[in-house]
Each structure stands twice: as structure tokens, then as C-alpha cells.
Amino acid sequence: MTTNYGGLTAPNISFFKRRGLSEEEFQEFLRLAREIANYNPEDKSWSISPEKLERKDKGEVARILARLKRLSTLGDREVSLVLSMLDDFKQKARIGPDLRLLGIPGSLLDKLAVDSELGGFVVFDGGSPRLKSVMFVKKVAGLLREKYGLEVDFDRGLLKVEVRRENGELVWKLSYLDKLLFSKVSELGTLKYYIEKAVLSGEGEFEGTELVERRIRVVRVDWHKKEFFTPVALLDKFEKFFLDIGFSVTRVFEERSPISINMQRNFSLLPHQEEVYRLWSRKRRGTVAIFTRGGKSFIALQAIHDLHLPTIVFVTTKELLETWITYFEKYLGIPRSFIGVLGAGEQKIRDITVATYTSATKYIDSIRSRFELAIFDEAHHVPASTFKQVALQIDALYRLALSATPERRDRNEALLFELCGELLYKLTYEDLVSLKVVAPIEVMDAFFVEGPKEKIKKLLDLLERHKNGKIIIFTQYLQTANELFEVLRQKGYKAELITGETPEAKRENSFRNFVDGRSNIIVTTTVLDEGITVPDADVAVIYEGTGEGRQMIQRIGRVLGYLPGKTAKIYEIIDVTNPREKSAYRRRSWVLELYRTRNLEEIVRAVKEGREDKIKPSYQYHLDSF
Structure with a gap:
């Protein structure tokens, strides 16, 4: 029988005390046996301990064995085996099962004791060097080989x-x-x-x-x-x-079983989306930062289609929840009845489910171990306390976080990367412009006025300046939208009013009028901030708004649809006599910096002069970190 010790195989040598020993002889037997062996109370035997042998030189071991031959059942064969085993052990240093460094030549021990580099990993316990932690096994073995030419063996099972x-x-x-x-x-x-x-x-x-x-x-x-x-x-x-x-x-775990839902892919990825998906597929975990309107959702849809595993998509609002349901129907051919919903008053869990972050926290026990792929949409906007609760408790192996920017305003991007996977790829607004995915912004202006009358006057000035443009006027309140629409109607403008109270059929009719040129202005509230497909426009007027950067980004995105020769214009009108408006403007002012790029003016000139083909993409910002 053999035992594994420090990566080496050693014979298991046992012995018993001889019968008829005097009390004095028995005490001597105990003293000598304890020097080189361990007692087994089950059968009252003693087994030679390689670890104890390591602490003695060969001469001392030979003297102990000679005495034990007279007091125990050890014979010449066992003594020879022990001495041979000792010779084998002495040929190479080892890290024992208790992390002791064994077989270190005596001449080297003093050097190790004063080695400051090694001292960070080794402690001398009773004169014998021992690793401070199993974490340092490879490190110490490497240092002893490099600095002292000493090969160190150890049990790989450690x-x-x-x-x-x-x-x-x-x-x-x-x-x-x-x-x-x-x-x-x-x-x-x-x-x-x-x-x-x-x-x-x-x-x-x-x-x-x-x-x-x-x-x-x-x-x-x-x-x-x-x-x-x-x-x-x-x-x-x-x-x-x-x-x-x-x-x-x-x-030692397996992924969950594939789902039985039939999917039909009704879309194709653009080159930059294919590159992102290829990078994500390597680990099936990661964060993708593509600026608004860069097609992040299609990367997620490709993953859902290819993996065909139970999937949950987390969204920030009920409008985005509805948008994702539409995506599944339109781009993957999944019937609405097959799609689970958590949020907007519904609690229905299916193999493919869309959930608001808020509802996910409420029903976390129902979804914790249900899904294998988790998509975290709008990951840069979710409050950290809500995001971590969902991301930490869901046990999906595969994760994809979709973000507009790699940085979060609350500095929680490190938390995002830890819980969903490292940043794989980023595309800025400038990159999307160069790729002809979005339109360049020609104008970003803010006007400060005093009082409601001056504010309306400035709005009318802007409408006159862009009388041939397609204009969306964003308000925050229903009353404001109604009042503005009435003013514009009285002054002869061809305007549409779309609010949360507008029936869907009337809304679609207003959109058709806007597209066909029967009107060129849409007055709206927050209903068009996100979640509803809006016809292309080129002028956005932020007449009212919150201080939330997310809202500002979504509203700007409504006029960034790409068309050859098109440029976008963004205006804010702020009533400085209204403390709430001033505060909201200050809080969202950082957003505009996302759109201010070095080459934007040159790109705008090229677009207006018909030289778009001269714009060179600069979007290869994927991170080769694998």
C-alpha cells in the first residue's frame, strides 16, 4: 500500500511494539516511535510519517530505526525501505499537506529566513518554513526555482x-x-x-x-x-x-435545457453589430456600450435566437417593455401569447420574458433560477441599488448588458462590469455618424428667457427659422402641450398634437400627416420620449423637461435618424424665472457633451456639401481583452 505525500508516492510502513517490554523499554519505544511515526488507535499500530522524517537527517533516522528494531516489529526490510524513502524525499523539496516546506537543505534555510521577497509568503514556525496560504504555492515554488535553483514538488490537488x-x-x-x-x-x-x-x-x-x-x-x-x-x-x-x-x-454544472419556441430571424446585423456579437459570443458575458440609435437591441436578439435558452430581458419602463414585445413579434416571429411579462400590471412568466427592473425585484424569487440568458437593457440608467438586487440574485450564466456609454453618471460602471461582464466594445456618437447610422448635429443651442410670454415668442422664432423643417416640440405637462398646440393652430401652423391621451388610431393618422407633408410640427409630452416609433424629424425643441439625462438623450435621438444630406438641430428654451426649469437644465446639461466631438463641424460641412463618402469610420474601439 502506498500514500501520496507532497506529490510523491511513498510506501505505507507500519509497525507494532514488541510484546514483553519492560516499563522502561516501553517508554523508550514511545519516545522513539513518536519521533518518526504516527499512532493509529484503531489497530494500535504506528505508521512511518514522511513529514517527520523530513525534519531529521539520515544519520539520526538510522539511529532511531536501529533502536526501534529491538523494541518493535520493524525488520531489516522495513528499515531499508524507510532509509530509501528518505533518500528519495531528500532529492527534491516539497510542499507538504500542511503547507510546510520540506526537504530544504540546511545550508539554504538561513538564506530563506532573511529573504525579504520570500518573507511575504513564508513564515518560520518552530524553525520550519511554512507557507502563509495555499494561494502562494505556485509563487513560492517559482521563487525557489528562480532564485536558488531548487525544484519544489507539491500535490496538485491542493x-x-x-x-x-x-x-x-x-x-x-x-x-x-x-x-x-x-x-x-x-x-x-x-x-x-x-x-x-x-x-x-x-x-x-x-x-x-x-x-x-x-x-x-x-x-x-x-x-x-x-x-x-x-x-x-x-x-x-x-x-x-x-x-x-x-x-x-x-x-461541474450544466446549462439549462433549450426552449421549444420556434424563432424566425427577420433581420440582419450591420458589420459593427456582427463584430460586437462575435466578441460577446466568446464568453457569452459582457457589456456593450453603443450610443443611442446604434442598434444594441439587435445584438441581443441575435443572442436570443442563437442560444435558444430561457431568456429574460430587463427594461427600465413600461414603454420599453412594450417595445421589446414588439421586437420579439417582428424580428423573431414569436407570438405575443408566448412572451412573458413582469410589469405594467402583468405577472406572466414564460421561457421568453420581459420584465421591468422594479417588477423583477418584487418577484425575484419566481425568476431567480428560471433563466439562462439575462439581457440588461438601458444598464447605464438603472439606479445602482435596483440593478445590483436583480443582477446579484438572478442565476443566469449568460449575460449581456446594453449601455449607451461605458461610463455611468453615478460612477457605478465598475459594478456593471463585475455583475454582467467586462466592457467588450464601445461606439460613440461620432462613430455612429461616421458609419452613417445617425445624422450629425449641426446646432445645439440653449435660449434663456424671462417668463412664459417670452418663451412662446422664442419658440415661434425657431419655428419661423425652420419653417421647412420637420419639428418635434417636447413638453413635460399635458396642459403645456394643449396650450402650445392651440397657439400654433391659431397662427396657422400645420401641427399635430400627440399626448398620452391620444388614441392609437389618431396617433397613427397624425404620424401619416407628418410623413406625407400635410403637417411639419408635432407637439408632444413625455409619451414620445421612448417606446413608440416616431417618424423622422430634423429639429427638436426641448420646451420643457426633467433634469434626467436619460430623457434628454431619448429626445435628441428622435431627430438623429440618418438620411443622406440631413443634419439635426437641437434647441432648449429655459425660463430663468422658473427655479424648477433652471434646476432641470443644470442637471441635464452634461448630456450635450456626449455629442460634442472634434470632427463634428467638418462632418456637418461634408454632409451639407454632398461629400459624405469622404467621411472615414473610426469605430474600431472593440477591446481585445481575451
């Missing part, structure tokens, strides 16, 4: 990790778990994020927000089983950590 999915989380099983390793695991499992806190003036007026850091630990441990537990979202993070320190990681 560095094995198995990970399984169980009860909605990952279970990481280790062969050896020490406090220093778990301290590192705990550090990796402590997530940092920021929340926005309102800042008020001395008079109680809203002045803006400040970011407050929060931390949450999402890892726990079972010391007895040498296991720790993490959310599935952190699979990449912990797998990379173990691989980087020399461990092998084995996944």
Missing part, C-alpha cells in the same frame, strides 16, 4: 477548485481553505457602489446630487466543508482570481 450552481448561487469547493485565502475571497466578494443623495440649499431648494459610497458583502463560507458561496454574477471574477494564482477551476 490547487483544485470545483464550482457548482446550487439553489441560485455558486458553490466553490476547495481542497484547502485557510484564513488568508478566505480573507482575499471576502475582499473580492465585497462590492462597492454609489448612491445619489439630494443636495438642498439653505432654503430647501434642490441644487443637485452628491454620490455616497456603499459596500455590500455577497460571499459566505462553510469552513467544515471547505466551501464558499457567491452569486452566479461573480463567476468570471472568482474564476479569473483562481486561475491567476495557479489554481485549476472545474465547472
Whole structure:
């Protein structure tokens, strides 16, 4: 019989005390046996311990064996085997099962004791060097080889990790778990994020927000089983950590079964979308940052079609929820009755489900272990507290986060990348212009007026300036929209009014009038901010709005549809006598910087002069990080 010790195979040599020993001889037997062997109480035998042999030189071991031959059942053959085993062990240093460095030549021990670099990984315990953590096995073996020419062997089983999915989380099983390793695991499992806190003036007026850091630990441990537990979202993070320190990681779980829904792909990807999808497919996890109107949704639809696995799409609003249902019907041929909905008053879970983030948090127990692909739409806009609750608790292996920009205004992009996968690709507004996906913005102006009358006057000036343009006027309130529409109608403008109260048939008729040229102005509220396909326009007037950057981006996007020779114009009209309007303008002002690019003026000139073919794409910003 043999045993594995430090990566080497050693014979299992056992012996018993001889019968008839005097008390003095028995005490001597115990003292000598304890020097080189371990006691087995089950059969009262003693087994030679390679670890104990390592601490003695060959001469001392030979003297002990000579005495034990007289006091035990050890014979010449066993003594020869022990001495031979000792010679084999002395040929190579080893890391033992308790992380002790064994077989280090005595002449080298003093050098190791004063080696400052090695001292970060090794502690001298009773004169014997021992690794501070199993994390340092590969590191120490490498240092001893490079600095001292000493080969070090160890049991590869020490560095094995198995990970399984169980009860909605990952279970990481280790062969050896020490406090220093778990301290590192705990550090990796402590997530940092920021929340926005309102800042008020001395008079109680809203002045803006400040970011407050929060931390949450999402890892726990079972010391007895040498296991720790993490959310599935952190699979990449912990797998990379173990691989980087020399461990092998084995996944012992399978993906969920394919769904039986028939899909028909009724779309084709553009070249930049194909490149994004190729990068995402390598790991089936990652974040894609493509600016508004760059076709992010089609990348997700391709993934849903190809994987054919239970899928959930998280959205921010009920309007986007309806948009995704329409996408599934139109581009994948999935009947509406086959699509699950969580949100907008519905609670229906299917193999393909669309859920608002808010409803997902409410019904998280129902969806936690139901899906294998999770699409996080508008990931740059979701509040961190809501996003983390959904992303941490859903146990989908495959994840795709869709974002308009790689940075979040609340600085939580690091949290996004940790829970959905690293940033794979980014396309800016300038890139989309160069690709002829969106129109260049020729004008971005803000006008500051005093009072409602001056505000209407400025609006009429703009309408006169662009009397041949296609114009959308955005308001925040129904009353404002009604009042503006009445003013325009009285002054003879060909305008349409579309609000949340407008019946769908009337809305479609208004859109046809706008497209066919029977009208050239749409007055609207927040209903056209997103979720409804709007005819192409080239002038946006932000007459009222919130301070939310997301709303501003969506409204600008309504006039960015590409047409040869087209340029877009964006105007804001702010009543400085209204504190609410001033505050909203300040809060959303950062958005316009997303559209200010170095080459925009040259691109606009090229478009207006008919030289669009001279515009060179500069969109190869994918990140080759694999």
C-alpha cells in the first residue's frame, strides 16, 4: 500500500511494539516511535510519517530505526525501505499537506529566513518554513526555482477548485481553505457602489446630487466543508482570481435545457453589430456600450435566437417593455401569447420574458433560477441599488448588458462590469455618424428667457427659422402641450398634437400627416420620449423637461435618424424665472457633451456639401481583452 505525500508516492510502513517490554523499554519505544511515526488507535499500530522524517537527517533516522528494531516489529526490510524513502524525499523539496516546506537543505534555510521577497509568503514556525496560504504555492515554488535553483514538488490537488450552481448561487469547493485565502475571497466578494443623495440649499431648494459610497458583502463560507458561496454574477471574477494564482477551476454544472419556441430571424446585423456579437459570443458575458440609435437591441436578439435558452430581458419602463414585445413579434416571429411579462400590471412568466427592473425585484424569487440568458437593457440608467438586487440574485450564466456609454453618471460602471461582464466594445456618437447610422448635429443651442410670454415668442422664432423643417416640440405637462398646440393652430401652423391621451388610431393618422407633408410640427409630452416609433424629424425643441439625462438623450435621438444630406438641430428654451426649469437644465446639461466631438463641424460641412463618402469610420474601439 502506498500514500501520496507532497506529490510523491511513498510506501505505507507500519509497525507494532514488541510484546514483553519492560516499563522502561516501553517508554523508550514511545519516545522513539513518536519521533518518526504516527499512532493509529484503531489497530494500535504506528505508521512511518514522511513529514517527520523530513525534519531529521539520515544519520539520526538510522539511529532511531536501529533502536526501534529491538523494541518493535520493524525488520531489516522495513528499515531499508524507510532509509530509501528518505533518500528519495531528500532529492527534491516539497510542499507538504500542511503547507510546510520540506526537504530544504540546511545550508539554504538561513538564506530563506532573511529573504525579504520570500518573507511575504513564508513564515518560520518552530524553525520550519511554512507557507502563509495555499494561494502562494505556485509563487513560492517559482521563487525557489528562480532564485536558488531548487525544484519544489507539491500535490496538485491542493490547487483544485470545483464550482457548482446550487439553489441560485455558486458553490466553490476547495481542497484547502485557510484564513488568508478566505480573507482575499471576502475582499473580492465585497462590492462597492454609489448612491445619489439630494443636495438642498439653505432654503430647501434642490441644487443637485452628491454620490455616497456603499459596500455590500455577497460571499459566505462553510469552513467544515471547505466551501464558499457567491452569486452566479461573480463567476468570471472568482474564476479569473483562481486561475491567476495557479489554481485549476472545474465547472461541474450544466446549462439549462433549450426552449421549444420556434424563432424566425427577420433581420440582419450591420458589420459593427456582427463584430460586437462575435466578441460577446466568446464568453457569452459582457457589456456593450453603443450610443443611442446604434442598434444594441439587435445584438441581443441575435443572442436570443442563437442560444435558444430561457431568456429574460430587463427594461427600465413600461414603454420599453412594450417595445421589446414588439421586437420579439417582428424580428423573431414569436407570438405575443408566448412572451412573458413582469410589469405594467402583468405577472406572466414564460421561457421568453420581459420584465421591468422594479417588477423583477418584487418577484425575484419566481425568476431567480428560471433563466439562462439575462439581457440588461438601458444598464447605464438603472439606479445602482435596483440593478445590483436583480443582477446579484438572478442565476443566469449568460449575460449581456446594453449601455449607451461605458461610463455611468453615478460612477457605478465598475459594478456593471463585475455583475454582467467586462466592457467588450464601445461606439460613440461620432462613430455612429461616421458609419452613417445617425445624422450629425449641426446646432445645439440653449435660449434663456424671462417668463412664459417670452418663451412662446422664442419658440415661434425657431419655428419661423425652420419653417421647412420637420419639428418635434417636447413638453413635460399635458396642459403645456394643449396650450402650445392651440397657439400654433391659431397662427396657422400645420401641427399635430400627440399626448398620452391620444388614441392609437389618431396617433397613427397624425404620424401619416407628418410623413406625407400635410403637417411639419408635432407637439408632444413625455409619451414620445421612448417606446413608440416616431417618424423622422430634423429639429427638436426641448420646451420643457426633467433634469434626467436619460430623457434628454431619448429626445435628441428622435431627430438623429440618418438620411443622406440631413443634419439635426437641437434647441432648449429655459425660463430663468422658473427655479424648477433652471434646476432641470443644470442637471441635464452634461448630456450635450456626449455629442460634442472634434470632427463634428467638418462632418456637418461634408454632409451639407454632398461629400459624405469622404467621411472615414473610426469605430474600431472593440477591446481585445481575451
